[in-house]
Amino acid sequence: MMRRLSRLRFLFGRWRRSSSHERALDAEVQAYLDADIDARVRAGESVVDARRQALMDLGGIEQVKEVVRDRRAGAWVDGVVQDLRYALRTLGKSPSFTGSVVGSVSIGMAAMIAGYAFANAMLFLETPGVRDPKRLVEINVEFLESRFGWHPGHLYPSDYRVLADRLRDVAPIAASVSADVSVTLPAARSLHAAVVTDNYFEVLDARFVTGGPIRPGPDGGEAPDTVVLAHHLWKREFGGDAAVVGRVIYVGDFPSQISGVAAPEFRGPWTGPEMQRPDLWIPMRLADRIAATASAWTVAAPSPPRERQMELVVGRLRPGAEISQAEALAAPVVGQLTDARPGTLERRVTVAHLGDQVRRWWGPLVMIVLPVPILVLAIACVNAANLLLARVTVREREIAVRLAIGAGRGRIVRQLLLESLVLASASTVLAVPLTIAGLRLAEEALSMSMPLDSVVISVTVATVVMCAIAFGLAPALRATSRSPARGLSHSHAGDATPQKSRVRRTLVVVQVAVSLALLALGSQLIASIRSTEPAAGTPSGQLLVASFDVRQLKMSPDQAQRFYATLLARVSARPEVAAAGLAPARGASSHGLPFSFSGGRDGGIFVRYQPYGLRDGFACSGGYAAGDLFGAIGLRVLAGRAFTADDQQGARPRVAVVNQTFADRILKGRALGQILEVTRDGTGAPVPVEVVGVIEPTYEPSGGHGSTSRPSVYIPVALAPIPGLTLFASSRTSAGALMPIVREIVHDIDARVAFLQFGSLDDVMRSGDRKLAFVMALFWLAAILGVMAMALAGWGLYAVMSHIVAMRSREFAIRIALGAETRAILGMVGWQAGLLALVGGAIGTFAGVLLGVSIRANWSGTVAAGAGALLLSASVLAAVMFVASFVPAARAARVSPIELLKES
């Protein structure tokens, strides 16, 4: 121990005073030499002879010093530092080489770090903004169905109370449900609220910027309810004013006091990337009051307590309590739960660490997306390896000299690997700002936070080392494999013969294969994105969707009718608007098609068609349509007619329009004139309606099996009975151009009316189905990375082929001098490059197909890329190979053989 300490002390002392140590060593050896000379002179030798003999016995001052340096403590550290300095000097001397490698690898590293940040955020991050997130659990009820396996069910407030009672001693629980509420700040806004139990913030142990959690209050008491603002809302609406606590805002029509502002990172419990960030948190009893005052609801508004489904029941394990104890307590409750579904085999209550289920769900997606940055980095590394191999050929003489004067092979390999490490590190330093910029964009697109935390940094450091070894080892071993004599006598051109450049050719094949696999993957992802776009109708960027929140303003049916009628008339009259219509839709459905959802409080309708043999009728897609709705959403009338103004008079509908799918499947092709009985929600008296028109069907993706169209029925609506309508207006230019116009019209009619949804169908789709929007955004990002990878691969292939051809310029010169034609030279190069492309292409296609199959097996939302897309990828790559091989070859073949021979 003492010995080690002493050595360490020595080591640090020497590092601190390295120059004085060097001087001391020099002085000591010199003193030894002087003493020896003195002794010899005293013995009678002449000074000259004494000096010569002493020097011979010493064996050279520098050599002795070198031996001492090599054997002292920490000599290897000195060696590494020396090698590092040498590497920096050498790389600095070849800026174009260094720039090429660093440029290429930094793109790969940026992609990889972003990939790590994404995987880390998806799979390992705990709920941010809460204390001790590992103690948080989520409680769910699940149903077992023979076809689907276990799938989630609903927990209602009564279930929550039962569970809270059972789990009180082991894990206090809280619950939340999301809703859109109208908030006056003082301007009316529709905000996304999390409706939470009073103990929500205590259970989560959330952090606050100012103030504190919601204060529990007696039901129906006089004291105003309290709400908590999200950090972004506080910044946006109150400019970050700390005095906001205690201020009163109106939620719905109810004064509510701000009790606190949550920490910026807090967004509720982590339940997946599709989770919408709440603007504020309101207590359940406030939601109850809002619900009690409104007679009908838009879907996103708070639902009355009996219909409310707890979206998330979360608990915090008490100190010492285990998850198994909580599960054992919760399991027997299953019999008392409200949600009991016929046809299911079994149901159960599960208690799991918060986020575990989400991670299980998203895990396969990460596995699909992560190969993309890995492949990008692999391509960048292959580029770097190729460039290093080329450089080693040029540096053969230098390496041979060092080997010849006694440097060990290990020392040279170490030095070359350190050069690679310097390159990889420099690339990473360059990649970090790129990554941060890219992550900001990705965070925006994916609505999730992806911090570069210690986990990401550690994995990145490990990747830097692995990359340095990956692209540096083969060139280093190759550089030192030749005997110094051969290296010194070797001419550069010899390396380019087919047998001797096998490593580089193999790398070209690998690069072609990886590029093609990546292109195939990119094509597949893009094909998957395409499959989700509506096949018919107005382009989603041109269709403006605006839904309103009038019920929370306590509008009477008459007032609501006037509002909608005026709105429709004024919007339709604008020259910028091609067509406009209203529908009581759920905004946009998950796939961007208005009213494709069947049944429900405000969605589709219930249809009975006796000849079809259905005794009780069936829930059907479609719904009420007002104005020129079909024109707005761009569905053509195939037979009969659309609704007229006459159809829309009166309280009860008399006619219906069906889509082609309904006409074909249900009405067996004879649609016009048929009588259907429709009722809303399957309740109330059925109303007979006559089918007067058939419109073209809309398509939507269905679980990876291509697009399908549902049978749909539309009936005209008189505006009054249906509250919470959505305006669809197709623009002659873009939906964005219509937004200020519609906003102004709405403001002019009634300034209190807040927009529930407002934007192009694209925007609404993204906010409407966050899960799908997330996957799509992710696929787009992956596809962009794929294109980047192809550019990298093209760059690398060009560099390598240029180098191989340039190395063979001497051979070409001799061939041309001997009478070979330029065409023959080009043909030869083309054949060799083509062979490489063919082999790489075959492997890449195989890998791409395998990758595609495994992706489809793991993720049902993806579809296979068509053969055309694969062919296109292969063609692009072939074009790159062509340019990469022929340009240098043509250049070499054009120069006169004498000049070429002189050059080489």
Add this chain to the structure above:
Amino acid sequence: MSDIRKDVPQGTLDLLILRLISREPMHGWGVMQTLKLLSGDVFHVTPGSLFPALQRLEENGWASAEWDTSENNRKAKYYAITKAGRKQLERAEEHWKAVNMAIIRVLEGA
């Protein structure tokens, strides 16, 4: 005589140097000469072995070094044994004697 002039047996140079500097501080050349003298001109230590050994003793804390003026009025680096060096010397001597005795017993018994 030249055929029995040898390098110091493997692993014993540290022991020998410690023994020499335990009597009085010595500089490198002095160590080399004394070793030669005391071994009857058998041990010839080259500077390539001597200096790393001296450095090792210093790094391990068994010897301390100071610059002083030599008998020839030249600056020289003198090595003196430390307390830890004395303990090490005792251990190494005991070990060496035991090994030596064992070797002699084997040689005489064979």
